[in-house]
Amino acid sequence: MKRIILPALAMLIGVQTPAHAINDKYRQQLEQxxxxxxxxxxxxxxHKSQAENAKAGFSNPQAPAATDSATTPTPYAGQWVAxxxxxxxxxxxxxxxxxxVWxxxxxxxxxxxxGTLQFRQGKITFTIQGDRRLxxxxxxxxxxxxxxxxxxxE
Structure with a gap:
């Protein structure tokens, strides 16, 4: 009995391959x-871009942004007057x-x-809404x- 079990066990361990959930191409498609x-x-x-999927309502908070913050304009940027x-x-x-902010x-x-950018100078608190449609x-x-x-x- 031992003569059959040991070789069968050794062969089973040798034939086993690691299981991967996704391949490299699929992983790259998910990231892009x-x-x-x-x-x-x-x-x-x-098969669509990250921006197209975000527009459709799908976003991945763990995914790196498609563009860096230097090229994406912030809704708060500019000259303002209180x-x-x-x-x-x-x-x-x-x-x-x-x-x-200055x-x-x-x-x-x-x-x-x-959804706002808040800052204070002395006793004055400034609040600027991020949604420019409002x-x-x-x-x-x-x-x-x-x-x-x-x-x-301005």
């Missing part, structure tokens, strides 16, 4: 399309493509919060004076 194996089952097309209700300029704001020429820290959503508030006003792009 921004799909995952699960999203492909839901309709993501591996105005009071009377129309006087409260602050001039400059935001670059890397979302670095208020009246001074660099301030900014953070993204719930109008009248960019504003500043002065917590000390209790005033509020619009922010407009």
């Amino acid at each position: 399309s921004g799909c995952t194996q699960m999203s492909e089952l839901e309709g993501c097309d591996i 105005k009071s209700d009377s129309g006087a300029t409260v602050a001039t704001i400059r935001i670059d493509a890397k979302e670095q 208020v009246n020429g001074k660099r301030v820290n900014a953070k993204r919060t719930d 109008t009248g959503e960019d504003y500043w508030t002065d917590s000390d004076a209790g005033t509020k006003g619009p922010i407009e792009i």
